[in-house]
Amino acid sequence: MSENRPLAARATLRLALLMAAAVAALSLMAMALQYRLVETRMTEAARATLTADLGGYAALYEQRRIIALRQAIEYRAAAPSGAEMLLLLDRRGNVLAGTEAQWPAGLTAQGAGFTVDPAEEFTQGGTRWLAVARELPGGFPLLVARSLAPVDATLASLRRGMAALGLALLLAGAGVGWLAARSVMRRIGRLNDLADRVAGGELSARLPGPRSRDEFGLLETHVHGMLDRIENLNRATHRLSDTIAHELRTPLNRLMQKLGRIEGQEEVVDALRSEIRQSIRVFDSLLDISRAEADQGSGGGLVPVDLSEVAQEVWELYEPMAEDKGLLVQADVAPGLRVLGDRNLIAQMLSNLIDNAIKYCGPGDSLRLTLTEGADRHLMQVADTGPGLPEDLRAEAFDRFTRAERDRGIKGHGLGLALVRAIAARHGAKLEMPAAEKGFVLDIGWPKLAS
Numbered sequence: 001m002s003e004n005r006p007l008a009a010r011a012t013l014r015l016a017l018l019m020a021a022a023v024a025a026l027s028l029m030a031m032a033l034q035y036r037l038v039e040t041r042m043t044e045a046a047r048a049t050l051t052a053d054l055g056g057y058a059a060l061y062e063q064r065r066i067i068a069l070r071q072a073i074e075y076r077a078a079a080p081s082g083a084e085m086l087l088l089l090d091r092r093g094n095v096l097a098g099t100e101a102q103w104p105a106g107l108t109a110q111g112a113g114f115t116v117d118p119a120e121e122f123t124q125g126g127t128r129w130l131a132v133a134r135e136l137p138g139g140f141p142l143l144v145a146r147s148l149a150p151v152d153a154t155l156a157s158l159r160r161g162m163a164a165l166g167l168a169l170l171l172a173g174a175g176v177g178w179l180a181a182r183s184v185m186r187r188i189g190r191l192n193d194l195a196d197r198v199a200g201g202e203l204s205a206r207l208p209g210p211r212s213r214d215e216f217g218l219l220e221t222h223v224h225g226m227l228d229r230i231e232n233l234n235r236a237t238h239r240l241s242d243t244i245a246h247e248l249r250t251p252l253n254r255l256m257q258k259l260g261r262i263e264g265q266e267e268v269v270d271a272l273r274s275e276i277r278q279s280i281r282v283f284d285s286l287l288d289i290s291r292a293e294a295d296q297g298s299g300g301g302l303v304p305v306d307l308s309e310v311a312q313e314v315w316e317l318y319e320p321m322a323e324d325k326g327l328l329v330q331a332d333v334a335p336g337l338r339v340l341g342d343r344n345l346i347a348q349m350l351s352n353l354i355d356n357a358i359k360y361c362g363p364g365d366s367l368r369l370t371l372t373e374g375a376d377r378h379l380m381q382v383a384d385t386g387p388g389l390p391e392d393l394r395a396e397a398f399d400r401f402t403r404a405e406r407d408r409g410i411k412g413h414g415l416g417l418a419l420v421r422a423i424a425a426r427h428g429a430k431l432e433m434p435a436a437e438k439g440f441v442l443d444i445g446w447p448k449l450a451s
Helices: 011-077 151-200 215-259 266-294 307-324 341-359 391-398 414-427
Strands: 084-089 094-099 120-124 128-136 142-149 303-306 330-334 338-341 364-371 376-385 430-432 438-449
Touching: 011 084, 011 094, 011 128, 011 142, 011 151, 011 414, 120 303, 128 330, 151 215, 266 341, 266 391, 307 338, 307 341, 307 376, 338 341, 338 438, 341 364, 341 376, 341 414, 341 438, 414 430
Parallel strands: 330 364
Antiparallel strands: 084 094, 084 142, 120 128, 128 142, 303 338, 364 376, 376 438, 430 438
16 A cells, blocks of 8 residues: 555655755764864964965064065065965055055055954955055055965865765765665554554454564564454454344244234234334344454455346346335446455345435435446445435444434334445445435445456
8 A cells, every 4th residue: 555655655755865864964064064174274374374474574674674575575476386475565556576566456455564463355366365465664565465275276175075975975874764764664564554454354464474572573562462352352242242133033033933822912913023023133134244244354255246237136126116106216337347245245235225215215306326347446326315314423324223313213223334334344345425415325335356
């Protein structure tokens, strides 16, 4: 059954994705922390290099002021490394020495010393720079900057590595999560399969093989114990019903025989016989229900049956009675639909449904029987436009002895639908009572006979 569910509805997939997402999230958090540490360390290294450069220029400035500083910058600019930017201007803004032809746009000289703080970042030519811009005594602007390109290149490489590693972790986490989830869901699936079999009436179903000593094994043990208890109680209930029905039928039959010896009171005798026959019918119905419920899910005694033929025969038997009562009758039975079943029980089920419909409907009401072939099951429907079931009784319609107060004057004992349910369960058929504007509708889905 689980294989027919949509992929997104499978707990295995959701659990695997959850585990993969958790592993990937934790890994990305760790990598993000590492990324921040690397970025901080490399930026600090660039600041340290910049501090060292400023220290050297400060020493030269102390010796010969602008002249020494200009000579040092000219010397460094003669063999540019691409990793540093140097620029010294005069009071009018003309370049005295440096690696650049002009002062970078948007950069303002701050302070007058050779300290690294305050330093600022700016971008030129697609490269980020960490710069110290100062205005030396006398109005000489000085720029000393270090390229952050190595930092950016290292961080870009690190990001690519993190993305690849994150993807690999996500895939690995999904794989490991899938395997773990499959293992867990396989064991849950065993319990679900068992529950499906039990729900289908196979109370004797049990999980095969030895049970493990973990929580799943303990759960299976508890489920088996529960099923054993249910099976024992069910067996005891059936035994009690059979015993009561058998034991009471015998004295009632004896009473019927003794009534035949009474003379001169024919009306009283006939009334008593009628009551006794009604009681015997109740016990017969209870026995039929108990037998059908006892055989539920066993499959024993079921043979291939032409469902169409049985339905047509039962309909032809009751059609004259329905017409005599003034009902509008209609049957639409597709031919050749076969099921695995008990012919007599199927006929008894249909007889109960059609007889009930005739009993409760009045002249002018309609009665319809249809049988069609569905995708997975043969679909049978018995529908009438009679008084139907009161809304407050729909939930317990298939319980024994369920009758509406308005129907107390009509002969019956409220066992017809209980027998229908028991026979349907015996055959693995599904019952549904769709809502109807008027009357009573019962849908029966019969399992197709495997070819």
